Amino acid sequence: MKEIRIFVPASVANVSCGFDVLGFCLAPVGDEMVIRKSSEPGIRITKIEGQDLPMEVDNNVAGVAAKALLEAYETAVGFEIEIYKHIKPGSGIGSSAASAAGAVYGINKLLGEPFDPKSLIRFAMQGEKLASGSPHADNVAPVLLGGFTLVRCSDGPDVIKLPVPDELVATVVHPKIELKTAHARSVLKQQISLKDAISQWGNLAGLVSGLYENDYDRISRCLVDKIVEPSRALLIPAFSELKEAAAEVGALGCGISGSGPSVYALSRGMTTAEEVAQKFSEVLSGIDISFETHISPINTVGIRILEEK
């Protein structure tokens, strides 16, 4: 194989009580990437469409992730990367993660898969480090493994793939405001009360058990975040109205996607997820903010191969 064209999905991290550890993978929204072998060693970004992003390898998340992989695997072959960007950078649904994960996934395939998917995570994390300053895995893990993933610690990440109840469907709305990750981070309280923390870890543990047992009611009861959401909600237009609207039509839960401004909801079944999307649209139309909505079952596979040459 000389060339591979892939679909690289968006993802939702910081899933309510799973702040900084839990993420899941979306299906219909994502980038396309082409990775091509080259006789010239090293990495080159040869094309970027859809967004104005740096072509220099060391300033591009895909480039940095790809280089991290090649540092761990000696080869005389080089690689060209084309990126067809559909995920909006800064939207909070893992735009940089998609680029970083796609690059290492494609190169690994073209090299004959010397690494298993979990081992690719640490390379992709280097792209995230470039994007946000810290090498977190909570978006690249669901993109590379599919489904729901739990990342125990982001230094030497211990990544656990969790089961996905069949009927779970996500609705994501991206209110088109600019929200810098640095700003979303600056509002985080670095000290929290033990009481709130206990409630949070009880909820996350309950959520994990709900995923294993297909217990939608339990999932719903546990999709709560008393720690980060109250601070960050203030940065997102009409967040409490969006959340109430989702609850009104029966969503299991609703929270901030990544560090925002996108807002996700999880529902049981497509019908409810569509009603949530409708409600989200009404809320944001009402305050004259432009937005984009996505409805998606949980993508249990992750990256998809579109073409091999």
Place this chain on the structure above:
Amino acid sequence: MKEIRIFVPASVANVSCGFDVLGFCLAPVGDEMVIRKSSEPGIRITKIEGQDLPMEVDNNVAGVAAKALLEAYETAVGFEIEIYKHIKPGSGIGSSAASAAGAVYGINKLLGEPFDPKSLIRFAMQGEKLASGSPHADNVAPVLLGGFTLVRCSDGPDVIKLPVPDELVATVVHPKIELKTAHARSVLKQQISLKDAISQWGNLAGLVSGLYENDYDRISRCLVDKIVEPSRALLIPAFSELKEAAAEVGALGCGISGSGPSVYALSRGMTTAEEVAQKFSEVLSGIDISFETHISPINTVGIRILEEK
């Protein structure tokens, strides 16, 4: 049925990263209780052996729990309670929980089981409230349901029974020092860092997934407590030596049981659990502290009926 004699097991709460939410039930160590119908309405404690505990219903955890049940279920029948105490109060393995849980379990049986086991928890919690000032469920839940239990919040508790990997065996050592719960509580930091909290909820989520998947290595990696253990460890003689000794012989993890002074370890298989017990004995003999050790598979059933009349 006029009378029931039951075995009411000890339990371990605050299981490392599961502080305040996760507990499990022990098998060989526990109290015996006899609950007997009486034509005189109300509750009476008619006998307590093994410990010097209050006979007055309102000052006895079993009495208070039993009264809470009868407030929710009108009956002309009364009940006599006999308690044969083998669990040492203040040892940190759920002595008060056993008395409270046993009382409501026995009365519920004699009434023809108007309540399911989960519904009994809130009555037993009233006994815990008398014992420690707060109506927590993290010991009574594993006693009443068996196995590992997760208690999401202790007000209106949402209790989840978790699966138990077959080969999991607990070793518990009770160093016989007096450690007041109030003292163990006073050393808790009420504010904690977000970073430590994230690591804790990642570990608890990982531990829960490890229980579902019989993944002993993952269970081991996740049995960590960066928040409460560092403060409370100082109150327990030779805690770090006990913990190191357990690790040396291959225990999966080791931590404080309840609010101490008992220390628990979890191992894969009886042989390792016995080696841990041996090591615990050596450590505490070396510093001339008297102690008692227990080795126990996880009790997945909870309370056991010994005799019905």
